[in-house]
Amino acid sequence: xxxxxxxxxxxxxxxxxLVLRRLDSRPLPAWFDEAKFGVFxxxxxxxxxxxxxxxxxxHWQGEKxxxxxxxxxxxxxxxxxxxxxxxxxxxxxxxAKYVVLTTKHHEGYTNWPSPVSWNWNSKDxxxxxxxxxxxxxxxxxxxxxxxxxxxLLEWFHPLYLRDKKNGFKTQYFVNxxxxxxxxxxxxxxxxxxxxxxxxWECPDTYWNxxxxxxxxxxxxxxxxxxxxxxxxxxxCSCHHGGYYxxxxxxxxxxxxxxKWEMCTSIDQRSWGYRRDMEMADITNESTIxxxxxxxxxxxxxxxxxxxxxxxxxxxxxxxxxxxAVGKWLSINGEAIYASKPWRVQSEKNSVWYxxxxxxxxxxxxxxxxxxxxxxxxxxxxxxxxxxxxxxxxDLKWSLNPSGKGLLVFLPQLPPTALPxxxxxxxxxxxxx
Numbered sequence: 001x002x003x004x005x006x007x008x009x010x011x012x013x014x015x016x017x018l019v020l021r022r023l024d025s026r027p028l029p030a031w032f033d034e035a036k037f038g039v040f041x042x043x044x045x046x047x048x049x050x051x052x053x054x055x056x057x058x059h060w061q062g063e064k065x066x067x068x069x070x071x072x073x074x075x076x077x078x079x080x081x082x083x084x085x086x087x088x089x090x091x092x093x094x095x096a097k098y099v100v101l102t103t104k105h106h107e108g109y110t111n112w113p114s115p116v117s118w119n120w121n122s123k124d125x126x127x128x129x130x131x132x133x134x135x136x137x138x139x140x141x142x143x144x145x146x147x148x149x150x151x152l153l154e155w156f157h158p159l160y161l162r163d164k165k166n167g168f169k170t171q172y173f174v175n176x177x178x179x180x181x182x183x184x185x186x187x188x189x190x191x192x193x194x195x196x197x198x199x200w201e202c203p204d205t206y207w208n209x210x211x212x213x214x215x216x217x218x219x220x221x222x223x224x225x226x227x228x229x230x231x232x233x234x235x236c237s238c239h240h241g242g243y244y245x246x247x248x249x250x251x252x253x254x255x256x257x258x259k260w261e262m263c264t265s266i267d268q269r270s271w272g273y274r275r276d277m278e279m280a281d282i283t284n285e286s287t288i289x290x291x292x293x294x295x296x297x298x299x300x301x302x303x304x305x306x307x308x309x310x311x312x313x314x315x316x317x318x319x320x321x322x323x324a325v326g327k328w329l330s331i332n333g334e335a336i337y338a339s340k341p342w343r344v345q346s347e348k349n350s351v352w353y354x355x356x357x358x359x360x361x362x363x364x365x366x367x368x369x370x371x372x373x374x375x376x377x378x379x380x381x382x383x384x385x386x387x388x389x390x391x392x393x394d395l396k397w398s399l400n401p402s403g404k405g406l407l408v409f410l411p412q413l414p415p416t417a418l419p420x421x422x423x424x425x426x427x428x429x430x431x432x
Contacts, residue, residue, distance in 0.1 A: 024240055024241070024258075026217060026242065028227065028242055028243065028259050029224070029225050029226070029227055031097075031145060031192070031225070031227075032098075032145075032193070032227045032242075032243065032259070032301065033259060033301075033338075034097075034337060034338040035097035035098050035145065035301060035337070036097065036292075036296050036301055036302065036336050036337055036338075036339070037095055037096055037097060037292060037301070037302050037303075037304070037325070037329065037336065037337075038096050038097060038098040038099060038100060038145075038147070038301060038302070038303045038304070039091050039094060039096040039098075039099050039100070039303070039304055039305075039306065039322065040099075040100050040149075040263055040265070040271075040303045040304065040305035040306070041087070041099065041100065041101045041102065041135075041305070041306060041307075041308065042102050042105070042265075042271040042272045042273075042305055042306075042307045043101065043102055043111070043131070043272075043273075043307065043308045043312070044102055044104075044105045044107070044109055044111060044272070045107060045109045045126070047272055047273050047307065047308060047309060047310045062155060062156070087135070087308065087312065087314055088135070088138035088139045088141070088142050088144065089142070090314060090319060090322060090323075091139070091142075091144060091322070092142045092144065093322070093323055093326045094322035094323060094325050094326040094329075095325060095326040095329035095330070095333060096144060096322075097144060097145060097337070098144060098145035098146070098147055098192065098193060099135075099139050099144055099145070099146060099147065100147035100148065100149050100193060100195050100303065101131075101132060101135055101136075101146075101147070101148060101149060102149045103132050103148045103149060103150050103185060104117075104149075104150055104151050104154075104181065105149075105151050106151045106153060106154060106155050106198055107154065107155060107156075108120060108151075108154035108155070108156075108157055109121065109122075109125075110122065110181070111131040111132050112130050112131065112132035112133060112185070112188070112189075113130055114181055114184060115180070115184065116176065116177050116180045116181060116184075117177075117181070132148065132185075132189060133188075133189065136189055136191075145192040145193065146189070146191055146192055146193075147191055147192055147193030147194070147195055147227075148185055148189065148191040148193070148194055148195065149195040149196075149197060150181065150182060150185060150194065150195070150196060150197070151197050151198035152178050152196060152197070152198040152199050152202075152207055152231075152232075153178075153198040153199070153201060153202075154173075154177070154198075157173060157177065159172040159173035159176055159177060160173040160177075163206070164201070168201075168202045168203075168206045171206060171208070174206065174207055174208055175208075178207065178208075179208055179211075179212060182194075182212055183212070183215075186216065186220050186221070186222060186226075187220075187221065190221050190222050191222065191226065192222070192225055192226060192227065193226065193227045193228070194216070194226065194227075194228045194229075195229055195231075196209075196228065196229055196231045196232055197231050198231075199231045199232055199233050199234060199236065199237070200234050200237075201234065202233065202234060203233045203234055203235055204232050204233025204234075204235065204236055204240075205233070206233070207232060207233055209232035209233055209236070210232075213228065213232070216228070227242050227243065228241060228242040228243075229241050229242065229243060229244070229245045229261070230242075230243070230244045230245055230246070231245060238250075242259070243258070243259040243260055243261055243301070244256070244258055244259070244260040244261070245260070245261055245263060246260065248263060248264070249262065249263065249264045250262055250263075251291075251294070251295070252298060252300075254298070254345075255298050255299055255341055255345055256298070256299060256300075259299065259300075259301075260299070260300045260301075261300055261301040261302075261303055262291065262295045262300055262301070262302055262303065263303040263305065264283075264291065264302075264303070264304060264305065265283075265304070265305035265306075265307075266282060266283050266288070266304065266305065266306055266317075266318055266321050267281055267282060267283075267305075267307065268281050268282070268283055269281045270307065271305050271307060272307040273307035273308060273309050273310075273315070274307070279317075282317055282321070283321070285321060285324040285325075285421075285422075286421075286422045286423070288304065288321060288324070288325060289324075289325065289328050289422060289423045290365050290422075290423065292304075292325065292336070293336075293352050293363045293365065293423055294346075294352055296336050296339060296354055297341060297342075297345050297346060297352040297353055297354055297363070298341065298345055299340075299341045304321075304322070304325070306318045306322065327420070328420050328423065331389055331390040331419045331420055331425075332363070332389050332390075332419075332420065332423065332424075332425045334356070334361070334389060334425075334427075335354050335356075335361035335363060335389065335425045335427070336354065338356060339354035339355060339356045339361070340354065340355050340356065341353075341354065341355070342354060342355040342360055343377075344377040347375065347376055347377060349365075350364065350365050350366050351363065351364055351365070351373075351375065352365070353377070358429055358430075359427055359428065359429050360378060360427075360428045360429075360431055361389075361425050361426070361427055361428070362375055362378070362425070362426040362428065363423055363424070363425050363426075364423065364424045364425075364426065365422070365423055367410075367424070368410070371409065371410040371411075371412060372407055372408070372409055372410070373407065373408040373409075373410055373426065374400060374402075374405065374407055374408075375400070375405045375406055375407075375408060375426075375428075376400070376402070376404045376405040377405060378405055378406060378428055378431040378432070379405070379431060379432040380397075380399060380405075380406050380430075380431055381430050381431065381432060382430075383429070383430035384397070384406070384428065384429070384430040384431050385428070385429045385430055386406075386408055386426060386427070386428055387426070387427045388410070388411065388419065388424060388425065388426055388427070389419060389424075389425040389427055390418075390419025390420065390424075390425075391411055391419060393411075395408055395409060395410065395411070395426070396408075396409040397409065408426055410424075
């Protein structure tokens, strides 16, 4: 009997290793690497109190922080229950190639009629609509890829708390809630991307992640096109996944050897909408575009988050930031979409490179003194040609007196006449 148990455990371990290898080695569907820019949408019951952050319920009921308890006393009656809390042209104009919506955050409320979330979903409580389905239809009509965020854990679900009490040696919650939801989401909505989260308290063996991923990659209706991240167990992040998130707002300093994504939020203090947001908390346009440029130069995708209000409105300041990205991409998108990292990623962190085919793009984050740009890395040839995206005429250039690279003489134009307000793209052909 003992040898049988040992053999079964070894077989399970072997299966786990094989699935993780498959997860890491499976070629990433081309659409994701080509997309480069996406919009993250944190929308759920936390959007109703709209105060603090999307972790409202945990801070209120879990940690019982005084400021959250005071907020509830001042704004809602004593017998109030959290269960009482109950956009695609903009994303297109922003230049987003994929959109990721929260289907369920850590409090467990589902934005679709989940069959295992009775009376705690958007069809039964609140808007009485299938929000996941409706947004997906609108997004896909505009030729934008659709991704679904899903939290594995639920802070206060009785079955999760039971498993937690048992040291996660039982899987009542996983079998009754997490896995049925994931299979339902895939079969029902056929997402292009699954953005998993809420994995940090348990190993992937508790979540049965490898079984689900094996099905997803081999037998699911989206097996050829679907992309997944790396949050499938406390031992997976930044080690196993179709692409890596590693951690929120992750920014590597050098070119990683695995596809990655930086996820960040316009509101620096929260992913969900909050009424106590201040202008000082809002990321400015130049920072957003700078992060996008640096991320793409280092081979990553940039996922920018907005938090709609409880009634689904995206506030003007969020719209303004998204439209600024779209305006910039309408001029400079050639250097971003479907680009590849070049042999050199940056010079002094003020010029960042991308490449596509025979072209090399040098994106300036700061306008150089006297309008003369010194580039050290490109090697000029007899066929070298230099232009600026958004300006039709060729730019003059010469060999760099230092003997390395070239000098580019930028257009002598007032700032208002330049293609964009910041981050200008120099296109070089015929260079090595």
